[in-house]
Amino acid sequence: MRTILFLLQKEFRQIFRNPSILRVILIMPVVQLLIIPLAADYEIKNINLSVVDHDHSSYSQKLTAKILSSGYFRLNDFSPSFNKSFSEFQKDNSDLILEIPSGFEKDLVRENKAGLFIAVNAINGMKAVAGSAYLSGIISDFNAEILMEWTPPVHPASVAGIQVVPSLWFNPGQTYRFFMVPGVLVILVTMVGAYLCALNIVKEKETGTIEQINVTPVKKHHFILGKLIPFWVIGVFSFSLGLFVIARFVYGIVPAGSLLLLYLFLSVYLVAVLGFGLLVSTYSATQQQAMSLSFFSMTVFILMSGLFTPVESMPVWAQWIARCNPVTYFMEVIRMIVLKGSTFPDIRHHFLIVILFGTVFNVWAILHYRKTV
Amino acid sequence: MSEVVFDRIVKTYQRNSIRALDDVSFSADRGSLFGLIGPDGAGKTSIFRILATLTLPDRGQARVSGWDVVKDYSKIRQVVGYMPGRFSLYPDLSVGENLSFFAALFNTTVQANYDLIKDIYRQIEPFKKRRAGALSGGMKQKLALCCALIHRPSILFLDEPTTGVDAVSRKEFWQTLGNLRKQGITILVSTPYMDEAARCENIALIQNGKILSINTPQKIAGEFPETLFAVRSNNMSGLLRDLRGMSGIGSCYTFGEFHHITFRQGIENPQKWLVGELESKHHHEIEFMQVQPTIEDCFIRLMKKDE
Numbered sequence: 001m002r003t004i005l006f007l008l009q010k011e012f013r014q015i016f017r018n019p020s021i022l023r024v025i026l027i028m029p030v031v032q033l034l035i036i037p038l039a040a041d042y043e044i045k046n047i048n049l050s051v052v053d054h055d056h057s058s059y060s061q062k063l064t065a066k067i068l069s070s071g072y073f074r075l076n077d078f079s080p081s082f083n084k085s086f087s088e089f090q091k092d093n094s095d096l097i098l099e100i101p102s103g104f105e106k107d108l109v110r111e112n113k114a115g116l117f118i119a120v121n122a123i124n125g126m127k128a129v130a131g132s133a134y135l136s137g138i139i140s141d142f143n144a145e146i147l148m149e150w151t152p153p154v155h156p157a158s159v160a161g162i163q164v165v166p167s168l169w170f171n172p173g174q175t176y177r178f179f180m181v182p183g184v185l186v187i188l189v190t191m192v193g194a195y196l197c198a199l200n201i202v203k204e205k206e207t208g209t210i211e212q213i214n215v216t217p218v219k220k221h222h223f224i225l226g227k228l229i230p231f232w233v234i235g236v237f238s239f240s241l242g243l244f245v246i247a248r249f250v251y252g253i254v255p256a257g258s259l260l261l262l263y264l265f266l267s268v269y270l271v272a273v274l275g276f277g278l279l280v281s282t283y284s285a286t287q288q289q290a291m292s293l294s295f296f297s298m299t300v301f302i303l304m305s306g307l308f309t310p311v312e313s314m315p316v317w318a319q320w321i322a323r324c325n326p327v328t329y330f331m332e333v334i335r336m337i338v339l340k341g342s343t344f345p346d347i348r349h350h351f352l353i354v355i356l357f358g359t360v361f362n363v364w365a366i367l368h369y370r371k372t373v
Numbered sequence: 374m375s376e377v378v379f380d381r382i383v384k385t386y387q388r389n390s391i392r393a394l395d396d397v398s399f400s401a402d403r404g405s406l407f408g409l410i411g412p413d414g415a416g417k418t419s420i421f422r423i424l425a426t427l428t429l430p431d432r433g434q435a436r437v438s439g440w441d442v443v444k445d446y447s448k449i450r451q452v453v454g455y456m457p458g459r460f461s462l463y464p465d466l467s468v469g470e471n472l473s474f475f476a477a478l479f480n481t482t483v484q485a486n487y488d489l490i491k492d493i494y495r496q497i498e499p500f501k502k503r504r505a506g507a508l509s510g511g512m513k514q515k516l517a518l519c520c521a522l523i524h525r526p527s528i529l530f531l532d533e534p535t536t537g538v539d540a541v542s543r544k545e546f547w548q549t550l551g552n553l554r555k556q557g558i559t560i561l562v563s564t565p566y567m568d569e570a571a572r573c574e575n576i577a578l579i580q581n582g583k584i585l586s587i588n589t590p591q592k593i594a595g596e597f598p599e600t601l602f603a604v605r606s607n608n609m610s611g612l613l614r615d616l617r618g619m620s621g622i623g624s625c626y627t628f629g630e631f632h633h634i635t636f637r638q639g640i641e642n643p644q645k646w647l648v649g650e651l652e653s654k655h656h657h658e659i660e661f662m663q664v665q666p667t668i669e670d671c672f673i674r675l676m677k678k679d680e
Contacts, residue, residue, distance in 0.1 A: 006477040010466065017465050208461030212520075215425050215455045216478040217447065 003218055007226030015230060021196065029188050029238045033246040037180040044130035048076040050085035050094040057105035063142050067098070072134045086119075095121045096131050108146070170256075170339045181251050182334040183307045185242045189266065190273050190301065190327055192238050194294055197231045197277030202290040205281075224366065228274045235270045236263070256341035262334070265347065268354050269330045275361030276326070282368045301327045326357040375400040375436075376528060376559040377407070377424065382433035384419050384582075393419040394430075395582040401561055401575065406554050408573030408590075409563035410672070416582040417563035418458055421532045424561070425455040438528060451479075454526035458533040458563075460513045464506025468497055468516055471505050472523060479524030489556065490519045493549055511542035518549070529553065531562040535569065547572050567669035578672050585675040590668055597666035597674065599623065603631035604647070606656040615654050621646065626673055631660075633670060 015021050049067065053060050067073055076094040079085045088094040099117035107114040118135060122128040171178050204210040213223060247253040255262060277294070284290035304318065305311075305327035311319055322328045329350045336342035344351075377400060384394040394416045401407035409417045422428040423435055426446035435442040437449045462471045469483075472494075476483050487494070493515050500508065505516060514534055521529060531550075535543045547569060550560055562573070570576045571590045578585040578593070586593055606612045613632055616625040621643075623635040636643045644661055651659055 002480070003478060006474065010463070010470075010474050013470065014463065014465050207464065208457060208459050209463055211427055211457060212455070212461045212475075213478070214427055215450055215453065216475065216524075217450050217480075218478050 003222050004225055004229075007218070007222060008229060011226055011230045015234070024192065024196065025234055025238055026241070028192070029242040030246060032188055033181060033184055033242050034250065036184050037177045037251070044127050044134075045072055047073050047096060047127060047131040047134070048094045049073040050077050050079065050088050050097045051075065052079055052082050052085050052097060052099040054102035055100045055104040059105040059108060059146075060100045063100070063139070064098075066142055067135065067138050070134065070138055072131075082119075089119070089121055092121070092123070095124070095127055096135060098135065177251050178253060178339060179335065181247050181253055182338045183305075183331055185239060185247065186305070186327060186330045186334055187302055187307065188242055189235050189239050189270065189330075191298060193231055193235045193270050193273035194277040194280065194298060195291075196234065197227060197274045198280040198284070198290045198294050199287055200231070201227055201278065201281035202284050202287050206286055220366070220370065224278065224369070228271070228278070231274055231277070232267075232270050235273070236266065239266055253338065255338040257337035257343065258341075261344060261347075262337045265330065265333050265337075265351065265354070268351065268358060269326065272326050272354050272358035272361055275358055275365055278365035279361050279368070282365050301325050304328070305331045307331060326354055329354050329357075374403050376403040376405075376438055377401040377561060378434075378436040379420065379424075380434045380436075382420075382423060382430045382435055384416075384423065384428070384430050393582050394423075396433075397579075397582070397584055398433075399577050399584060399587050401559060403559055404554065404557050405574045406550060406560045406562065406572070408570050408576040409561065409579055410565075410567065410570045410576050410668070411563075411579035412565055414581075415579040417579060418532055419582075420579075421455070421457075421530050421561070421563065425453060425530055426450060427455075452526055453528045453530060454521035454524065455530045456517045456521040456532060456534055458536065460517060462505050462513075462517060462520060465504060467502050467504055468508070469501040471516065472519055475520045476523045481524055483523060486523055486525050489525055489553075490522050492552060493522075494519050511538050514538055514542070514546065518546075522553070526558065528559045529561070531560065533563050533565065535564060535566065543569070567667065567672060570668045576668070578668075578675060580672075580676050580679060583679070585679060586671070593671050594666050594668055597671055599635040601664050601666045601670060602634050602636075602643070603628070603660075603662055603664045604634055604651075605631045605658075605660045606651065607658045608656060611654075612651070612656060615651065615656070619650060624674070624677065628669070631664075633664070 051064055053064065068075055073096075077085060077088055079088075082097065082099055085094065085097045085099075089097060097117075097119040099119070101115060101117070104114050104116070116139065118132060120128045120132045201210075204213070243255075276297075280290055280294045280297070284293055300321075304314075304322045304325050306322065307327075311322045311328060314322060333342075333347050333350045336347060379397055379399050382394050382397045383392070385392050397416070397420065399407075409420060411417055419428070423430050423442060424437055426442050426449050429443060438452050440446075440448045442449060463474070466474065473483050476486070497508070497512050497515050497519070500512065505513065508516060518531070518534065521531075535546055538546065543566075550562065551572070554560055564570070573590060575587065576590055576593065577587045586596075588596070604612065604616070609627075609632070613625065613627060616622050616632060616634060621637055621640050623637045625632055625634045627633075640646055648659055648661060
């Protein structure tokens with residue numbers, strides 16, 4: 001016990017003397033949380049629209065004005081011919097072309113029916129899908145308005161058929177940030193834990209100090225605990241900094257669920273992540289090797305965790321990979337607790353699985369460490 | 374009573390492709406100063422790593438203080454002090470912090486064992502607050518020795534402690550080792566410098582993972598079977614070439630300011646013969662004398678025989 005205290009004292013001394021580690025602990029949470037949730041926004045805005053109006057009627061103008069006032073579209077050009085707009089398309093200046101045929105108003109009034117042409121630039125798939133969906137929505141809205149104008153308001157009920165009003169739970173404003181910030185917190189904790197822990201142990205290998213420690217009576221588990229505890233503390237600190245300072249004051253996120261439960265899960269999760277860092281360190285001889293190894297695995301872990309794309313919409317084989325990824329579980333749990341206010345029974349499976357991960361990583365690392373050193 | 378026993382040890386690296394130690398046996402008595410002498414890559418560090426329980430031998434048995442290095446490694450770690458060839462203390466901790474950290478790991482304090490390290494530590498104490506990484510080479514070695522001694526070990530393993538250290542510090546270092554020996558500590562030290570070998574009680578000459586000879590430095594030097602001469606002239610490189618071309622010369626190599634040579638059997642009055650030969654080859658200022666063989670001479674002879 002006394003030995004662990006001395007090891008911890010030494011470890012913290014070294015950490016506080018290392019300016020680059022301090023920067024990682026203090027600045028990384030702030031920068032990550034300020035940049036990523038604001039920049040990586042899934043709501044598609046600023047779709048560039050080309051309008052080709054052959055009709056020049058009041059209806060065609062009304063329609064254009066309605067589209068542009070929605071806030072999703074930006075008028076790129078107003079051109080007399082489709083070909084001219086298409087060249088904008090080819091230059092990638094424009095994402096959508098709306099062509100209003102001549103006689104649009106006439107057909108609409110006379111025959112109660114008119115056609116419109118939409119061309120979509122599908123290079124950016126997400127923008128294409130969202131853009132054409134928004135545009136169709138606005139056009140059908142426009143259609144309904146015109147119908148309202150023409151139909152005498154005798155029976156209001158006859159106008160609307162079935163009206164669907166969605167009620168959004170847990171994130172009523174569908175604010176993307178509320179979904180993203182907890183996710184970024186998870187990434188942060190994962191990176192701090194795995195990277196710092198792996199690099200620190202490998203550094204001892206590089207300088208040869210690990211051998212100097214090995215010829216002392218210090219037990220392997222003392223040494224490993226002396227490494228895990230400091231980085232566990234740092235992980236909890238970084239997480240708290242992100243949660244209580246940035247998430248609360250910048251984004252106004254207050255966890256709906258129990259903080260105690262959240263921190264309990266964080267504690268278990270950090271043990272798993274640190275175990276992973278330990279494992280990486282046992283397979284690397286230099287800091288460079290440890291860096292590449294953890295960078296490669298972290299990228300897979302993060303992209304497969306459901307941070308950006310929901311795990312459920314991945315192909316089945318990819319879902320299996322995501323299920324073998326500890327990050328996925330914390331990603332789900334933090335969103336459940338922070339947004340939904342989930343309680344222990346809701347996340348007890350996640351607890352069990354992360355404890356399993358922690359056990360596997362740490363036992364594997366310790367066994368391999370014994371064999372190599 | 375043997376404190377350190379190395380019995381027919383074989384150690385290979387990289388899946389048996391490199392044989393670092395090939396059937397090596399030796400033993401060092403309690404309280405003795407035992408030197409492992411050999412060039413870089415001879416296998417000295419492998420011997421220390423096995424004795425310090427940092428690596429396992431492939432075959433053979435090694436004992437330290439009666440404990441087996443494989444089975445009783447934890448007992449050995451209590452009683453040995455190990456100073457690796459490369460500086461392996463924490464460069465970002467200060468001199469004092471390094472020392473008290475290693476004392477703490479052995480459950481002791483710097484004060485409790487201050488008398489043992491006093492002589493060496495006094496020299497680096499003015500820099501107590503300096504980070505270990507910022508010390509000069511010689512001071513790093515002194516700090517490393519202090520850290521290896523701080524738990525009062527009964528056996529000390531020093532892997533090339535004087536490599537890269539200036540001549541004055543080297544001399545001081547060997548004096549320190551002599552003092553430690555007087556306190557009853559068994560010391561195993563390796564060095565590539567032959568001149569330091571004479572300060573050991575027993576030495577083992579090592580080359581390519583094999584032991585060439587084990588004995589006291591005096592006996593090893595006395596075992597040189599031939600008469601050894603030193604020659605020099607105004608043109609040393611030409612002299613070496615010419616000497617090697619002569620059929621009457623047994624061996625010839627550069628040694629400091631002279632070339633050391635031995636003659637083949639059956640040359641009467643070698644001096645007269647050699648000087649005559651050399652003058653005919655336009656050498657001037659020829660000096661010629663008989664010299665006492667040193668350990669280095671023995672080493673070179675053994676190495677050549679081994680090849």
